[in-house]
Amino acid sequence: MRRALAGIALAVTTMVALSFLIPLALLVRDQARDRVTTAAVQRAAALSPVLALTTRQADVQQAVSGLDPADQLAVRLPDGGLIGSLHAAPDALERAVRKRETLAMDTAGGWVYLQPVVLAEDRVAVVEAYVPRAELTRGVWVSWGVMSVLALGLVGGSVLVADRLGARVVRSSRSLSRASLALGTGDLEVRVEPAGPPELKEAGVAFNTMADRVVQLLAIEREMVADLSHRLRTPLTALQLEAELMGSSPGARRITDAVAHLETELDSIITAARTPLAAGPATGTTATGSCEVAEVVALRLDFWSVLAAQQDRPYERAFTPRPTPVRFPEDDLAAVIDALIGNVFRHTPQGTAFAVRVERTDRHVVLMVDDAGPGISDPDSALTRGVSVGGSTGLGLDIVARAARTADGQMQITRAPMGGARVRVAFALAESR
Known part of the structure; x- marks a missing residue:
């Protein structure tokens, strides 16, 4: 009977391990890709203030070198000048300039991100961030190997538990364990069906309550950040309108008031950000x-x-x-x-x-x-x-x-x-x- 239960536990646990290993492996691959592409986007965005101040090739070249020692940034200047090596297709580059549209695309050699920067006199510069294909999957195989080893360990451990406690207890505990792992890796929809001994049932109910609370807190945090950030639009609009209409007339007082308003809103954001999430927006x-x-x-x-x-x-x-x-x-x-x-x-x-x-x-x-x-x-x-x-x-x-x-x-x-x-x-x- 113990061998039969161990065999059942082995089969069931193997299927369960595959059911979460494959999505988790895909998630690791996507996170590795998101990590390097996000870093590339941030490097490209960091050039926008530089281009707003100057489009001299020497100055922009110095800024590019400081931001990207790996030579994965390139800039097409408004006058047609080029800094670095472009990897995007000419039609994509022309589309970014003409439509002022941010583009992200996969190429044969890797991933390309094009960010147009609109300058004075309706001029457009384009910043390209390039990520080689090898960078997109760096560390993925190692992570997959580790996860495979962990999955094998999980199967072996389940067999030992089934041999001692029985298939019913094992199924309940493994279900709760899998759900915890999935929640820890970002699956906010995961829930468990409380089953097994009374202690495991209580643990399942507590897990579902905790998962619901996590989802609620994350939703509150997103709402709070979005709402408080939106408040900045009003003083920024006032400042923008004042700057446009000011001309040579004295407007220092009105601009000072608008800036004070903006500072007040910033203080509100800081205070709200330090408030516990349970307080909500x-x-x-x-x-x-x-x-x-x-x-x-x-x-x-x-x-x-x-x-x-x-x-x-x-x-x-x-x-x-x-x-x-x-x-x-x-x-x-x-x-x-x-x-x-x-x-x-x-x-x-x-x-x-x-x-x-x-x-x-x-x-x-x-x-x-x-x-x-x-x-x-x-x-x-x-x-x-x-x-x-x-x-x-x-x-x-x-x-x-x-x-x-x-x-x-x-x-x-x-x-x-x-x-x-x-x-x-x-x-x-x-x-x-």
Whole structure:
């Protein structure tokens, strides 16, 4: 009986080992490739600031030599000059220059990455990062050998355990072990079916709970980074517009204010990054703090009014005289307002009128931002996180929508009476919550 159980355990464990060894081997190969290609992309990106400052061949050559002693970087200068040896096909290089499109492709000799750099006077330089084929698989065979040895050890160990404890206990323990290995290598979908003795069942339930928590924490971290990074777009937009419109007129004060705003947002990012992941982003399930919507909207509208005047944008404001308290952090509400008004400035031509209104119903405070621009043809796509619509990142309106849900409200996108888009955001009154 013990030999029969050992034979069954040997067969079962061998099949199981192959079931995770093959995907794991492929994952190791992909990670080895991603490691070297990511390093190549970073080296290519490091040349962009250099090219923005100078396109002198000697200076660029010195920068290339400092970044890449292995001679795997090449630069095609705007005047046709060449630094290093290009490995990309001529048509791919021409496509990168003409369409200003970043390209990554496999060639007979390895992997090529083309990054166009747009310079002043609409000139385009192209940085090529090349990775030889041998570099793409360096260390893969060694890793596969180690994993094969580990798999053989796993099979032998399973036979010994089956000989002593029985096939049922072995199957349960091996299942939990495989799931742990898979989770450790990045398979966040792996779960176990609790089985076997009560102790192993409890361990399986605990593992599934842990895996669910890991997925939740990673999702919260990604949302937090994306949301907080998006807040930087507002002061950066202000700085960009000021730089364009400044000319020879004095604008030091406005630029100083914009920089201060940017520094404040950076401080918020640093503070949030040091917060434990379990705390989640600002627009999580529970909002803390409270504020008056009308007051915050008035302050942010005063900030944007300077830019509106410079761009000849007429605007209207209409605030209810009644109190508008909501249980929502003032900083997060300011980010919502900046996202909405900033979208108007980014996605409508200069001179386009807009209107900001704050109203109050029995249970909600309603914020409406209208514009006379082209409108939003597909509101569903505009609310899909990460989907680019009209050159946007797809994050701004998603942040607004989740903020509304956090405050027990909702967001709607319709056609405004002015002809453009109307974004209506409702926040539950503090009293009603």
